[in-house]
Amino acid sequence: MDIKVSEKANLPTKYGDFTIQCFAQGCKEHLVIMKEPLGDVPVVRVHSECLTGDTLGSKKCDCGEQLEFALNYIAKHGGMVIYLRQEGRNIGLLNKVNAYALQDRGYDTIEANHQLGFSADERTYEMVEFILDFYGIKKIKLLTNNPKKIESLKDVEIIERIPIKVTPNPHNEKYLQIKKEKMGHLL
Incomplete structure (x- = not known):
């Protein structure tokens, strides 16, 4: 993989103070948002970009709420969000x-x-393994409801799955039901 890595920079947010670093893979620029120190077994959220949910607050999905949950959790406990550009x-x-x-x-x-x-x-998750290897991370606590993410991470030991809890709304109830019934999400 031909990947360029940026410098680290500070990112103060409404969730807390983080450090960010970018990993450019071709035309896709993935972002790591960290609360250091990471510790021996950091909490990791693998989050795929969702412009409508993450930025515009769409109620059709639960993506923005999952990202907020993860950033709040990591601000308190340390760890990282790996933000993949996979809209x-x-x-x-x-x-x-x-x-x-x-x-x-x-x-x-x-x-x-x-x-x-x-x-x-x-979606694919090779970049996640590259990023975790870049930081020398071999064990994680994975913040997810998606079993595909758990199955796809082969080069890292998942010590614990931490569920993400969001409240359904009338616009995403069917969406969440489909994720659970047809995609096996652990909701």
Whole structure:
């Protein structure tokens, strides 16, 4: 992998004071948001970009709430968020908006992806292992509800899975149900 790594910089936020570092892989620039010291077994959240949820506060998903939960948790306990540039389960923003339009017509999140020619989840996690190796991390406590993330991390020992708890709303109840029933999320 040809990856460029930025310097570290301070990032004071409404959640707490963090350090950030960027990992550029081709045209994708992934971000690590850390609360140091990381310790021997840091808490890690692997979070895929969701512009609509993370930035615009969309109620169609739980992404923004998961990111907020993780940043608050890590601000208190230390650890890192690995923010992967994999918008819309890695189908890109344009296709994500098209998937939203299909969802508006009654398709669930997986059916919408299939209608657009994609699998239910196109994300990959090789960059996570590169980043953890970069920091010399061999054991983690993983902040996730997604079993695919647990299964995909082969070069690191997951000591504990820490669940993320968010409150459903009328706009994302079906979405969360599909994630649980069809994708095996641990909700």
